[in-house]
Amino acid sequence: MSIKFGTSGLRGLSVDLDGPPTTVHTVAFVRHLRQAGFAAPGDEVFVARDFRQSSPAIAARAMAAIAAAGLKPVDCGALPTPALALLGLRHRRASLMITGSHIPADRNGIKFYRPDGEIDKVDEAAITVIAQAAELPPAESEPAPGDRSGEARALFLDRNRALLPEGVLAGLRVGVYEHSTVARDMLGDILSHFGADCVPLGRSETFIPVDTEAVSSETIAKLKRWAAEHRLDAIVSADGDGDRPLVADEGGTPLRGDLLGLVAADFLGAKVIATPVTSNSGIEAAGNYRVMRTRVGSPYVIAAMAEAVAKGEGAVMGFEANGGTLTATPFAVHGGTLAPLPTRDCFLPILAALYRAVSRGKPLSALASGYALPVAASDRIENYVQERSAALMAMLRSSPEALAAFLAPVGLPAETSDIDGLRITLEDRSIIHLRPSGNAPEMRCYVEARDEAAAQELLAKGLALLSGWVAG
Known part of the structure; x- marks a missing residue:
């Protein structure tokens, strides 16, 4: 799996991220911050991580790269992503979260935050261009990061303690x-x-x-x-x-x-x-x-x-x-x-x-x-390589006839949306949505139907179609 930006941050195999890709992309992030006026030499950058086995080593690489690029890394320890983001917003400082979120343990990722919040797609493109041209910085001695983990936890706990009346969940x-x-x-x-x-x-x-x-x-x-x-x-x-x-x-x-x-x-x-x-x-x-x-x-x-x-x-x-x-x-x-x-x-x-x-x-x-929402269900097929999912989606988009032939076991297409993946409303008004994951080699299937039994049946059929498809 290549190192690239997905639906939320940079993702790749842990063995790859615990190496030059983290250094290069972190240096590119810092250079982008400075070029765009989001940071000046010596500014702090907050770094936190999840509990994956690979996360401490990747965080250490990121902090060393931050120091080599002229900013000051600050270790925030193991921390929820929203708590790190809140700390960054409070101090108007950039931050990095080392996490692969929900994907398997052999993969990991990095989420990047500007001082005003998450990076956007324009930032991702700029970081990618800089990373492609960047050289690895010279070896640096181990940085001596500060520690804001206690402050980050306290700030986030205070935010959430103010949401509800005191004692309101007593008895639960x-x-x-x-x-x-x-x-x-x-x-x-x-x-x-x-x-x-x-x-x-x-x-x-x-x-x-x-x-x-x-x-x-x-x-x-x-x-x-x-x-x-x-x-x-x-x-x-x-x-x-x-x-x-x-x-x-x-x-x-x-x-x-x-x-x-x-x-x-x-x-x-x-x-x-x-x-x-x-x-x-x-x-x-x-x-x-x-x-x-x-x-x-x-x-x-x-x-x-x-x-x-x-x-x-x-x-x-x-x-x-x-x-x-x-x-x-x-x-x-x-x-x-x-x-x-x-x-x-x-x-x-x-x-x-x-x-x-x-x-x-x-x-x-x-x-x-x-809430009486339509009954919805979703699932995924893991280890669905991205070349396979790309070929499938290209085939489905090639013509209405190709899409109808593929979906024949579940129903006739009536309407199609191509905002992200293919979301098809069938003639019976049920919905099946086929979409490659942006974070991992997975195909996702989302469905809506008239009741729970119909939704589960449609989901099972959709997953079976995805599993059985082989590129011609």
């Missing part, structure tokens, strides 16, 4: 699936602060990839077993770097990420929502707000939010189908003001969902069903 028994997410301890701290009775579950010192957009059957089985065994009202968790939420109801059934984002939008009183085309098609009719559909990836959601802010459209936020929630404007929360944090965050949607359920006196399952 909440499981925290800790696995290897870097958010695990802070999730427990925050929930306990609001009075929840927290039950730690499944802590692991070995990295476990958890994809909140396509929760595995093995994970769902664990959640259901824990929910019954511990008599839980909810189970919460996150992906590896803590920017995508996982919330399961009292029966252990995960709530879809786009539903969690929708709950957060209602909690905040949003007027404009930016969300990718992969999010549920029922969002537009679910509330009194304008919905902006984007391609998949936080840079596209952030660009749409910025467009709405520039037009003065009021309270603007966004979320992805994985549940990661972003805020572009200030929001009033329980007598205070929540400052913008335009990067994915798992804490806000988790707290919003628990609070909405408690305040309405409903279990999470009833809160979810009350």
Whole structure:
């Protein structure tokens, strides 16, 4: 797998990133910051990481490259991505997060932040050009990075403690699936602060990839077993770097990420929502707000939010189908003001969902069903090499006849959207969306149908079509 920018940051094999590619791209990032006026010689750059085995070594390489390029690396330790982003915004400093998010442990990545937030696609292109022409800097002695990990944690905890009334979750028994997410301890701290009775579950010192957009059957089985065994009202968790939420109801059934984002939008009183085309098609009719559909990836959601802010459209936020929630404007929360944090965050949607359920006196399952969204499901096929997925998508786009022939086992195409992958509305109004992952060698399949059984059947058929396709 080559080193390249995906839907969110630079991604590649761990063995490659623990080498020259990290040095070259970090130096290119610093040079871009200086050329664009975002940093001056000697400025601090914050660096944090997830719990992958490869992350400390890659972080050390990045910090050495920052020092060699003339800026000052600051070690923030193992930290959720939104906590690092908040620290960078507070001090107006650039930052790097070493994480592969939810992808397998043999891969990793780097997320880059300017002093004003995530880099965009223009920045990615500039960094790539500089990296292609960059030479490795001369060997440097080990940098002596500062340490802002305590400050970053305190700042992020304070932000989340201000979201809800004190003690509002008292009486809730909440499981925290800790696995290897870097958010695990802070999730427990925050929930306990609001009075929840927290039950730690499944802590692991070995990295476990958890994809909140396509929760595995093995994970769902664990959640259901824990929910019954511990008599839980909810189970919460996150992906590896803590920017995508996982919330399961009292029966252990995960709530879809786009539903969690929708709950957060209602909690905040949003007027404009930016969300990718992969999010549920029922969002537009679910509330009194304008919905902006984007391609998949936080840079596209952030660009749409910025467009709405520039037009003065009021309270603007966004979320992805994985549940990661972003805020572009200030929001009033329980007598205070929540400052913008335009990067994915798992804490806000988790707290919003628990609070909405408690305040309405409903279990999470009833809160979810009350939105009456079309039934949606999604999954992925791993180890689907990118050459294969590119050839498949080219074939499907080659003609309406080619697309119809491929989809014949599931239905007749009626409408097609090509915003990101191919999203096909079938004649029975069900939806199947085929999209190569931008982060890993995977093919993703998203479906919507009239009921759960129909959605699962369509998903199974879609995955079978993807698995069985061979380039001619």
